[in-house]
């Protein structure tokens with residue numbers, strides 16, 4: 001993982017477009033008075049959706065809106081890898097190379113992306129259409145290896161399926177997200193290996209017998225309490 005720093009080249013200014021400003025207002029209003037700083041992550045996300053990445057001027061504007069020091073907003077932006085600190089491609093491919101994904105073949109997936117796009121990790125294609133980076137666990141280890149493109153997760157990928165996904169994006173199509181090997185969500189690909197018995201209904205409790213036992217225990221306790229002490 002590389003050090004996360006703001007891009008050297010920055011735009012001069014930032015402002016939310018009316019539609020985004022309206023959304024920002026609604027987000028801030030969700031938090032109680034004095035707690036507006038809690039809106040920092042959704043607002044950074046909003047700025048990124050508008051601009052494609054998080055710029056230094058955007059950080060300043062968000063800090064002002066939330067009455068926070070700029071450095072506090074910068075800390076959040078640099079900590080979470082979901083915030084892009086450099087311009088990224090229209091299709092930003094983030095391949096997880098953390099241990100479970102690596103054990104399941106993420107090296108081959110990264111290699112396929114590099115080969116197909118002619119760029120390395122942390123780079124963008126000349127036409128600005130694609131960018132590529134590796135990320136730590138994206139929380140889909142059960143479907144490893146995986147890659148996130150925009151808001152979509154592509155799971156159970158390999159070099160072949162990754163090439164097909166890139167080809168589809170190049171053609172302007174929206175490839176189907178989710179597992180690429182045919183399995184449903186994270187269900188086993190083959191037969192089930194556990195919970196294979198027919199489920200049996202839970203035995204019904206005999207409520208009348210339970211009530212009688214309770215009443216008897218109550219009567220026994222009362223009789224014991226009333227018995228003369230010897």
Ligand code: FES
Pocket residue numbers: 096097098099100101102136137138139140141142144145146
């Ligand atoms: S290790 Fe890749 S998603 Fe968790």
